[in-house]
Amino acid sequence: HRQAIERAVAMVKDHGIKRGVLLPVSAPFHCDLMAPAADAMAEALERTPPAPMLLPVYANVTAAMVSDPAAERELLVRQITGRVRWRESVLAMGEAGMERFVELGGKVVGPMVSRTLPDAAVTSVVTMADIEAYAKTL
16 A cells, blocks of 8 residues: 555645645555454453543544543444544644643644644653653642
8 A cells, every 4th residue: 555655645736735744654544455454452451440530631633632432442443444533632622721732742743732722831841850840740
């Protein structure tokens, strides 16, 4: 499928699209090619006793908060092959009053949150020293 993606990226300008980028990912996440992984996740979650989350969880595939343990399990499976509604999820969190976002382990998601919610406080923590320093601000 890589050759098909490369052809699509090369054709974007012919279709009025500003740019196309081949993402450096390790697997074809969020498409039907991941169905075997989704099946394995469903099997693993069937063996996991459901319990409510302690913090709000927004599902990538619905861009909505979910609190029902059975729904959470179903949505975890669906997100493996489903479309990511990331921007809509961040907007929904902002509409729900969330003002502070912390990215753990990288510096990719934080800037995207800042572009989506310009007034949000966004922090990216990568190292243990970063985490310890951030914890002192809480």
